[in-house]
Amino acid sequence: xxxxxxxxxxxxxxxxxxxxxxxxxxxxxxxxxxxxxxxxxxxxxxxxxxxxxxxxxxxxxxxxxxxxxxxxxxxxxxxxxxxxxxxxxxxxxxxxxxxxxxxxxxxxxxxxxxxxxxxxxxxxxxxxxxxxxxxxxxxxxxxxxxxxxxxxxxxxxxxxxxxxxxxxxxxxxxxxxxxxxxxxxxxxxxxxxxxxxxxxxxxxxxxxxxxxxxxxxxxxxxxxxxxxxx
Amino acid sequence: xxxxxxxxxxxxxxxxxxxxxxxxxxxxxxxxxxxxxxxxxxxxxxxxxxxxxxxxxxxxxxxxxxxxxxxxxxxxxxxxxxxxxxxxxxxxxxxxxxxxxxxxxxxxxxxxxxxxxxxxxxxxxxxxxxxxxxxxxxxxxxxxxxxxxxxxxxxxxxxxxxxxxxxxxxxxxxxxxxxxxxxxxxxxxxxxxxxxxxxxxxxxxxxxxxxxxxxxxxxxxxxxxxxxxxxxxxxxxxxxxxxxxxxxxxxxxxxxxxxxxxxxxxxxxxxxxxxxxxxxxxxxxxxxxxxxxxxxxxxxxxxxxxxxxxxxxxxxxxxxx
Numbered sequence: 279x280x281x282x283x284x285x286x287x288x289x290x291x292x293x294x295x296x297x298x299x300x301x302x303x304x305x306x307x308x309x310x311x312x313x314x315x316x317x318x319x320x321x322x323x324x325x326x327x328x329x330x331x332x333x334x335x336x337x338x339x340x341x342x343x344x345x346x347x348x349x350x351x352x353x354x355x356x357x358x359x360x361x362x363x364x365x366x367x368x369x370x371x372x373x374x375x376x377x378x379x380x381x382x383x384x385x386x387x388x389x390x391x392x393x394x395x396x397x398x399x400x401x402x403x404x405x406x407x408x409x410x411x412x413x414x415x416x417x418x419x420x421x422x423x424x425x426x427x428x429x430x431x432x433x434x435x436x437x438x439x440x441x442x443x444x445x446x447x448x449x450x451x452x453x454x455x456x457x458x459x460x461x462x463x464x465x466x467x468x469x470x471x472x473x474x475x476x477x478x479x480x481x482x483x484x485x486x487x488x489x490x491x492x493x494x495x496x497x498x499x500x501x502x503x504x505x506x507x508x
Numbered sequence: 509x510x511x512x513x514x515x516x517x518x519x520x521x522x523x524x525x526x527x528x529x530x531x532x533x534x535x536x537x538x539x540x541x542x543x544x545x546x547x548x549x550x551x552x553x554x555x556x557x558x559x560x561x562x563x564x565x566x567x568x569x570x571x572x573x574x575x576x577x578x579x580x581x582x583x584x585x586x587x588x589x590x591x592x593x594x595x596x597x598x599x600x601x602x603x604x605x606x607x608x609x610x611x612x613x614x615x616x617x618x619x620x621x622x623x624x625x626x627x628x629x630x631x632x633x634x635x636x637x638x639x640x641x642x643x644x645x646x647x648x649x650x651x652x653x654x655x656x657x658x659x660x661x662x663x664x665x666x667x668x669x670x671x672x673x674x675x676x677x678x679x680x681x682x683x684x685x686x687x688x689x690x691x692x693x694x695x696x697x698x699x700x701x702x703x704x705x706x707x708x709x710x711x712x713x714x715x716x717x718x719x720x721x722x723x724x725x726x727x728x729x730x731x732x733x734x735x736x737x738x739x740x741x742x743x744x745x746x747x748x749x750x751x752x753x754x755x756x757x758x759x760x761x762x763x764x765x766x767x768x769x770x771x772x773x774x775x776x777x778x779x780x781x782x783x784x785x786x787x788x789x790x791x792x793x794x795x796x797x798x799x800x801x802x803x804x805x806x807x808x809x810x811x812x813x814x815x816x817x818x819x820x821x822x823x824x825x826x827x828x829x
Contacts, residue, residue, distance in 0.1 A: 284708050288700040292736055295693075299783055305790070306682050309689045310578035313696035320700035325568055327696075332570025333559050334695030336552045340512070340644050341687040341787065345519055345677070346651035350611055350658045352672025356592045357662040358601030359608045365601065398616065400792035406612050409796060429798055430807065436792035437780075437808035444776040445815075448769065455741065459768035462745055466753055468764050478769035478826075485818045490811045 291316030344401045351406050360410040367414035375415040375431075376498040379438050380491050382408055386442025387487060391449045398443065400436060408435050419498070420505040427501065434497055438490065445486035448479035511638035513553055515648030520550035526674040537583035538678060544573050544580070545685070574692065581682035589675045604661065611658035615650045622646030683794040683801075686786030694742045703746035706733060711750055719760040719828065726751045727820050730771055731778035738784025740775025747771070762827040770826070774819045780812035781805060 291312040298308030310331075317327040351359075367373055386398050398404075412435050417423055423431065448455050456476050463470055523546035531539035548555075548570055558566040591597070601608065622637075623646050629636035637645055655669055677684065697703070714725040726747060733743035752771060756762040779785040782805070789804045800806070 284705050285701060286705050286709075288697075288702050289705050289709075291693075291697060291700070291702060292706075295736065295784070304582050304682070305783070305786070306581040306685055306689055307578045309686075309693050310575060313693045314575075316700040316702055317696055322700070325564070328571030328575075329559065329564040329567040330571070330696060330699055331574050331692060332555065332567040332572075334692040335574050335688060336548060336555050336567075336570055338688050338691035338695070339516065339549060339552055340641075341691055342519065342549075342684065343515065343644060343647055343651075345522065345673075345684065346515065346648060347615060347654070348676040349522070349669035349673040350615065350651065350654040352676050353655070353658040353662055353664055353669055354608055354612055356597070356600075356664070356668070356672055357604060357608060357658075358597035358599075359612065361597050361601035362605060362608050366606075400788075400795050402615050403612075404792065405795050429800070429803060432796040433793070433798060433803040433807035436796060436804040437811065439792075440780060440788050440804070440808060441811055444779065445773065448773060448776075455772050456769075458741055458744065459772060462748060463764055463768065466749075468757075470765050470768075475765045475769045478766045479773060481822055482770065482773045482815070482819055485822075486811070486815055489814050489818070493811055 285320060287319035288316040290319055344399070347401045351401065354406060359406055363407060363410040364414040367411045368418055373415055373418075374498070375412060375419060375501070376495050378408075378412055378415045379434065379494045383438050383442045383487065383490055383494070386439060387446035387483060390443050390446030391483070398439060400439060404435055404439050408439070416498075416501060420501050427504070430497075431501075434494070438494070441486055441490045445479075445483045449476055449483050509635055509638035510645055510649065512641075512645055512648065515645070515651075516549050516552055518648075518652070520546045522670065522673050523549060523677075525670040526677045529671075529674050530678070537580055538681075541577060541580040541584060541682070542677070544576055548573050574689075577685065578689075581685070584682050589678055591675070600662070607661050611654045611661055614654040614657055615647075618650035618653050619643065619646040622649055679797065680791070680794050683786070683791050686790055690738045690784060690786055694737060694739060697737070698742075703742075706746055706750070708750070710747075711755070714751075716755055716759070719756070719762075720824065722751060722755045722760060723762075723823055723827070724820070726756060726767075726771065727774045727816075727823060730775040731781075731816065734775040734778030735782035735784065738779070738782055738786065740772055740779055743775050743778075744768075744772055756827070760828065763829060766827045767823070770819055770823045774816060774823075777812045777816040777819065780808045 294312040294315050295308060298311070299305070313331060314327065317330065318324070322330070367378070389398065409432055412431055413423065413428060416427070416431050420427075456472050456479075459475050460470055460472050523542045527539045527542035527546060530536075530542065551566065551570070555566040555570050558564075623642050626637045626642045626646060658664075659666055659669060710725060710729055715721045729747045729751060730740070730743050733747060734740045737743055748768070748771065752762075752767055756767060757764050779788060783790055783802060790801055793801050793804050798804070
C-alpha cells in the first residue's frame, strides 16, 4: 500500500482489553491500562500520554450528564413512583407484558427517528417507568415473579430500549451517525446527500422491530408456561 | 446565554456531596473516587483551555487523576444503601398518585422543547442558547426543572435531593464512569495508530478478488471492531477506509450510500453484544441492579444475531445493484 512501516505494537492494547474482560478484572482499571499500554508502545513519552489521557477524558465528560437525572429519580422513588406505576398497570385491564414492551419499542424507534434520542434511556425512562410497569404486567399474567424471572424481565426492558434506540436513530438525517458517514465520504471525494444515506436504514429498522417483537412474544409465552409448569 | 458549563459545575457539586457523605461514613475509597471526579468536572473547561493555549500541565494532572480513578475503582465495592421504608413509599404512592409521573416526564419533555425551540429563541440580540449541542443543554436544563418539580410534588427538603442522588450514585459505583473511560480509550487508540494497523492486517488476509468475501470481511470486521472498541462510530472510519472504500466501492463498484448506512447498522449489532459498550450494556445492568453484569447482553444477543444476518443479506442484495 505505502512505504511507511506500520507499528503493530499498539495493538497489544486491544489484547489487554480482551484479556481483562475475559478474566473479569475491574473494567475501569483494564481500560485505563489498555490506553497506557497502546500509548507507550506507540512511543509516546509518559508526560504527553498523561496529557492525552486527561484531555480525552475531559472532552468526553458530556457522557456523564445522565447523572443529573439521578436526584429527580431518587426523590420520586422515595415518594413511591415505582409502587404507583406498579399499581397503575395492575389496574389497566388489557395491558399485557408483551403489549407494553412492543409499544415501548415502537415508540422508542419512532422518537429516535425524529431525533429525540434523549427522550428515553436507561436512567430517564427504563428504571423509573418501564421497569416497574413491566414487572407489574408480568405479575398480572403469571403471579408473583421469582428473583430469577424478575432479573430476566428487567434485562429484557434494557435490551428493548437499546434495540429501539439503535435501529431508529439512523433513519433521521441530522443524527450523528449519518453525518459521520457523509463526512467520511466527503473527505474521500464522494459527495452524498444525508437523506439518501438515512433512507437505507429503514429496511433494517423494520427488521429490527419484527425480530425483537417476536422475541418479546416468545419471552412472554415462556413466562406464562413457567407458571403453569410450577 | 445558556451553555453547558453551569451544568458541569452542578454535576461537580453533586459528586462532591456524594464524596462528603461517604467520607463521613468512613468509606474512603468511594469518597476519594467521587472527589477526584468532582475536580475533573469542575476544572474541565480550564484544563481544555490551558491545553489549547499550549500549557499541557493541567491536562497531565487530569491524566494522573484518571489513573487515580482506575486505582481507586479497584477498592470500591458496590453497596446497597437502604431506601425509604416500603410502607412509607406505598402510602406516599397512594396519596400522590399520577402527580408522581410529572417530574419524570418533564425530563424528556423539556429536553424536547429546548431542542425544538431553543435555537430560535432570543432576547433582543442575546440568544437563549450559547455554544454547544442544544440537546445536551436541553437535557441539563430539563434535569434541573424536573428536580425542582420533584421537590415540590414530594414536599421534601432540597437536601434530600443530594441524599437520594448519593444513594443512586453508590448503587452505580464505578460503572457510572465506564462510558467516559471507554471514550477516552477511543481517543488514545486513535492517537496511537491502532486503527491503521487493524485495517492493514485485515486487508492482508482476505481474498480481494471475491466481492462476497470482501463484503463479509467488511461486515464482520465492523462487528468485531465495534465489539472491541465498544462503539460503531470508532469502527466505521477504520473499516471503511481499510476495506469498504478501496475494495468494495472502488474495485467492485458498491454503492457508497447503501454500504455506509448498512455498514454502520451492522456495527450496531456488535454494540448489542459487547461489555465494551458500557453505557448501553453494563450501566443499565447496574442501574436495574441485576446480579449478572452481562444480563442485558444475554437478553439481546438473540435479537442481534438474526439482525446481523438480515443486514448482511440486505447488503449483498443491494450494494452491487
